[in-house]
Amino acid sequence: MDPAGVRRVFAEAKEGRRDFLRSAFAAAAAGVAAAGVRAAPAPADGDPNILQLPEHSRALGQAVALNDGYGKPSKYESNVRRRQSPGLTQTDQASVSFAPLQSLFGIVTPSGLHFERHHQGWWDIDPSKHRFMINGNVKTPKVFDMDEIMRLPSVSRFHFIECGANTAMEWGNVAVPTVQYTHGMLSCSEFTGVPLITLLQMAGVDTRKNRFVLAEGADGAAQTRTIPMELVESGEVLVAYGQNGEMLRPEQGYPLRLVVPGVQGVSWIKYLRRVKVGDMPFGARDETIGYVDLMPDGQHRQYSSIQECKSVVTTPSGGQVLLDKGFYNITGLAWSGRGKVSRVDVSVDGGRNWRTARLQGPVMSKCLTRFSLDWVWDGRPAIIQSRAIDETGYVQPTRPQLRAVRGTRSTYHNNGIQSWLVQENGEVKNVQVS
Amino acid sequence: MDPAGVRRVFAEAKEGRRDFLRSAFAAAAAGVAAAGVRAAPAPADGDPNILQLPEHSRALGQAVALNDGYGKPSKYESNVRRRQSPGLTQTDQASVSFAPLQSLFGIVTPSGLHFERHHQGWWDIDPSKHRFMINGNVKTPKVFDMDEIMRLPSVSRFHFIECGANTAMEWGNVAVPTVQYTHGMLSCSEFTGVPLITLLQMAGVDTRKNRFVLAEGADGAAQTRTIPMELVESGEVLVAYGQNGEMLRPEQGYPLRLVVPGVQGVSWIKYLRRVKVGDMPFGARDETIGYVDLMPDGQHRQYSSIQECKSVVTTPSGGQVLLDKGFYNITGLAWSGRGKVSRVDVSVDGGRNWRTARLQGPVMSKCLTRFSLDWVWDGRPAIIQSRAIDETGYVQPTRPQLRAVRGTRSTYHNNGIQSWLVQENGEVKNVQVS
Structure with missing residues (x-):
């Protein structure tokens, strides 16, 4: 003007x-x-x-506080969704949906995209009716309602959760197409809750004699798992009600879930209604029939519940297409059930040469760590891999190293190095480097 | 059996x-x-x-991957929502919705509950058509599409965002009832994007001569703000596309937003379409007509955009009710636009005595920090306050201290200590301690 x-x-x-x-x-x-x-x-x-x-x-846009005051993603992002693997399970309730790792940034998984694994479907349980009991070898068994739990001292911590069966298809020669299906039973959140040890102490536990607890859920599966008292004593195991700032989502065990950092997801009991204290492992159904590692000699390994150090490149990854030569930001996620990630190396030639990636801080214990590396693609085929090392010095194994020890018939605990082949036409596919 | x-x-x-x-x-x-x-x-x-x-x-629950593969909160949490303040603005598009701080845990704000402040309503812009331009005093003006930005090296960082007008009603003697309305123009997310300095360098910027940039949005308000080059050079200012792991929400500027850590929200330009480089502040509309501090002498203070150290107790807070005497976990949030929070003190007697609260790690720069303190309520009236101190040594002022310097006619930048009165009947209300 x-x-x-x-x-x-x-x-x-x-x-x-x-x-x-x-x-x-x-x-x-x-x-x-x-x-x-x-x-x-x-x-x-x-x-x-x-x-x-x-x-x-040039026009007036939308008003505030729409959709009952709870916002949604852009309509242009409808492709970013959790996905069920067709035919993987017989029912849609005892099933899995995978998180779209290829589309995620940073380390926080949006709660709406957090992977799901249910044994008998999920419920939206009325929190005013929910109770949490501590019994077994304690002086005074206790029953808490949600109000009683939520007024106790709480902590908030960022942790990853990974299903023990994540990356299971890679044990065989089935190269599923995308990182959503190879590694998508992995998520990371800020959890808020009361340390379980606080509640056990209120019930008068004697931790010298009682080295195990059994955690039990209130869904139809009545999922039960043994947790070593050593983890509980560390203060890391939480009776959690908060996830990413709000109450747990129903699919994640609303209103109460056990958080067992570093341990496979099946032990993070959803709809938590009971912790029983005992002096030996409980040998629950899913500790004997499922979630055991079939070894090459035909025996199976039990209680192998810590998720060992692992990493995966999420971009470029299977199903993505590089449109032309030039600069790319190779990025991915690394984690360890034993503590912090200390280093991630990346190879673009199938493991012959390695460069050390940048780690995005803060690097937290038993939490996802985002790594990235500058890369100029020359247009020729390239095999991209990542290899994580944790603070104990443990190095993520190659696929052949893992198979030499564990054989090929396992379902659980595959933490081998993942390989993505970038083809000349830019298409990226899952390949198994022997 | x-x-x-x-x-x-x-x-x-x-x-x-x-x-x-x-x-x-x-x-x-x-x-x-x-x-x-x-x-x-x-x-x-x-x-x-x-x-x-x-x-x-005893029954089979719900299946995985419902609701188009994007989960929602429990139906029992429908009360946890962002809320518009009735009558605060003339239209619902140039308006505000407040985040329900009283119901949130930890530091991450769920994106669906992130506060909204629009100047002309929000849009869901097609990212394939969106362009971002750098012009002004640069060698080579540049236009980027989203694909070009997303293949560049990115970082992810946790930061708070606070509207400069947050807690505005407390300047007067209007004690609005809840922490959602007193402090709810505050949220915290993990943001992912490209440092603006990277993009400016691609355009050939000379930062010795050019100490300011203008950022401009593509909504109807064409919101524009001056950002000092000093902040850009630090690498902290991001051209962000990711928020809490997924793409920005439409209300937060999808597909591109400027992230200016420590600075009031109005400078975090949404729907970012342009950054112009210059050698002096641009004096944009909202730097002269609005977002200025009216001082006691009738002059107004301009470019006071850093959000100074501040804190608030979120539980117990206005509108909540303590059901009986006994133990409570006093908890709240502290933050500073100048760096990390170094200490938070809490008083339960209106500021006569103070105890140091626990800070939940990791304590990050220009990010919310969750604090908590054990408290046994004896059933008598109590005035609860929190006082934050940041790493520069700055101490959050009392309300009278703030008024002594700033007067009572401001709208913006109220970081005074908040007081909540717990009455004998357990009801908590907002009170202004003189």
């Missing part, structure tokens, strides 16, 4: 002609905006000032 | 009578479960084994 125009705007405004003020300001905004967007569509609109502007730069 | 029952289950299973197997397992689960829940409702059901069990412990 020229100076005369400005004077006119203020004169009109004084007289209360707000409509004019609005349109004048819109025109001013349009003048600024036209410089900003080169390729904006030209709407069929009479006003020459706004010819170059998309609608969102 | 007795041993005979077990034998029968396995015999039936071998014959393929899966239905029997299922019901037998359900009965076994029921036996375990009945011990766990004391007060479960007794359904009118013929099977004596499941008389004591709620439906969720």
Whole structure:
């Protein structure tokens, strides 16, 4: 607007002609905006000032607090969703949905995209009716309601959770197409709750004699798992009600879930209703029939519940396409059930040469760590791998190293190095490097 | 089940009578479960084994990957929502919705509950059509599409964002009822994006001569703000596309937003379409008409955009009710636009005595920090306050200290100590301690 125009705007405004003020300001905004967007569509609109502007730069948008005051992702992101693997399980309730790792950033998994693994479907349990009991070898068995738990001292911590069966298909020669299906039973959240040891102490536990607890869920599966008292005593095991700032989601055990950092997901009992204290492992159903590692000699390994150090490149990964040569930011996730990740190496030639990746801070214990590495793709085939090392010095094994010890018939605890082949046409696929 | 029952289950299973197997397992689960829940409702059901069990412990639940593969909170949490303050603004588009701080845990704000502040409503902009331009005093003006930005080296960082007008009502003698309305223009996320300095360097910026940039949004408000080059050079200012692991939400500027850690929210330009480089502040509309501090002498203070050290107790807080005497976990949030929070003190007697609260790690720079303190309420009236100190040594001022310097006619940048009165009946209300 020229100076005369400005004077006119203020004169009109004084007289209360707000409509004019609005349109004048819109025109001013349009003048600024036209410089900003080169390729904006030209709407069929009479006003020459706004010819170059998309609608969102010249009209009134949406109001606040829509959708019952709870926001949703963009409609353009509908492809970013958790996915069930067709045919993997016989029912949709005793099933799995995988997190879309290929589309995620940083380390926090949005709760709406957190992977699901149910043994008998999920429930939305009324928290006013939910109770949590401590019994077994304690002086005074206790029953807590949610109000009683939520007024106790709480902590909040960032931790990953990984299903023991994550990456299971890679044991065989089935190279499933995307990182969502190879590694998507992995998520990471800020959990809030009361350390289990606090509640056990209220019940008068004697931890010298009683080295195990049994945790039990209130869903139809009545999922039960033995947890070593050593982990409970560390203060790390939480009776959690919060996840990523809000109450747990129903699929994640609302209103109460056991958080067992570093341990496979099946032990993070959802809909937690009971912890029983005992002096030996409980040998629950899923500690004997499932979640055991079949070894090459035909025996199976039990109580192997710590998730060992592991990593995976999420971009570029299977199903993605590199559109042309040039710079790319190779990025992925690393984690260890034994503590912090100390280093991640990345290879673009199938493991012959390795470069050390950048780790994004803060690097937290038993939490995902985001790594990245600059890479200029020359257009030739490349096999991309990552190898994580944790603070204990443990090095993530190659696929052949893992098979030499564990054989090929396991379902659980596959932490081998993942290989992605970038083909000449830019298409990325899952390959198994022997 | 007795041993005979077990034998029968396995015999039936071998014959393929899966239905029997299922019901037998359900009965076994029921036996375990009945011990766990004391007060479960007794359904009118013929099977004596499941008389004591709620439906969720004996039936098949919901399937995975429902709701288009994107989960939602529990139906019992519908009260946890962002809320518009009735009558605060003339339209619902140039308005505010506040985050429900009283119901949140830890430091991450769920994206669905992140506060909203729009100047002309929000849009869901097609990312394939969005462009980001760098122009002004640069060698080579640049236009980027989203693909070009997303392949560059990125970082992920946790930061708070606070509207400069947060806690504005407390300047007057209007004690709004809840912490959602007093402090709810505050949220915290993990943001992912490209440091702005990287993009400016690609355009050939000379930062010795050019000490300011103008950032501009593509919504109807064409929101524009001056950012000092000093902040950009630090690498902290991001051209962000990710928030809490996924793409930005539409209300937060999808697909591109400027992240300016420590600075008031209005500078975190949403729908970012342009950064212009210059050698002096740009004096944009909202740097002259709005977002200025009216001082006691009638002058106004401009470019006061850093959010100074501040804290607030979120539980107990206005509108909550303590049901009885006894133990409570006093908890709240502290933050500083100048770096890390180094200490938080809490008073339960209106500021006469202070105790140092526990800080939940990791304590990150320009990020929310959760604090908590054990408290045994004796049933008498108590005035609860928190006082944060940051790593520069700055101490959050009392309300009278703040007013002595700033007067009472400001709208912006109120970081005074908040007081909550716990009444004898347990009801908590906002009070202004003079």
